[in-house]
Amino acid sequence: MNIQYYGHSCFKISLKPAGRGQNEVVLFIDPFDKSIGLRPPQGQADFVLVSHDHPDHNNVEALKGEPRVIDLPGEYSVRGVNVIGIPSFHDDKQGTERGQNTIFIIDGEELKLCHLGDLGTDLTEKQLEKIGTVNVLFVPIGGNYTIDYKKAIETIKKIEPNIVIPIHFKLKGTTENIEDETKFCSEMGYCVKDRPSKLNLKSKDMEGKNMEIIVMGIE
Secondary structure, X not given: OEEEEEEOOEEEEEEOOOOOOOOOEEEEEOOOOHHHOOOOOOOEOOEEEOOOOOOOOOOHHHOEOOOEEEXXXXXXXXXXXXXXXXXXXXXXOOOOOOOEEEXXXXXXXXXXXXXXXOOOOOOOHHXXXXXXXXXXXXEEOEOOOOOEHHHHHHHHHHHOOOEEEEEOOOOOOOOOOOOOOHHHHXXXXXXXXXXXXXXXXXXXXXXXXXXXXXXXXXX
């Protein structure tokens, strides 16, 4: 499985579904527009996951092809890739300020990924139960519009993934008023120094990993 980071909360994930002769499937998560100060993602997509309907997460038009768009909670299967959308809130006031947010679970290549989108509040026991055991957790840490780094750490410790990938934090060139990764990494005690823009993960890579933090960068 290949994971490429475009900045903000946006990723391109390329994977091969189970079964012989299956072609590679490409999905994007939360493509952003140019309003945040970064170049919007580009490329061919089979399907797109949109956690909520804000311009910095729903720029599906930037992508090529005619991708299927999944932007609501539910259970889905696209070309052999299973996706579960879990309802949540973009704020800590039951969605009255910023609306709904969908948490996405992606199963493929014997790996389970969880992208929390713009989660703005604590996860409930029911949500944690639906998320279950996760290999890779994409968690917002920047605060202001999402949970902050302290809440992010609490969430990570409840889920206990093999790998943690922070999202929705301040990057060079971005315009949003959010924190960078410094406080998060300091509080966690460490972050891997490299800032890869791409990861190639296999299920066997998860062995022995417990909440390993990988802060990704962009090309």
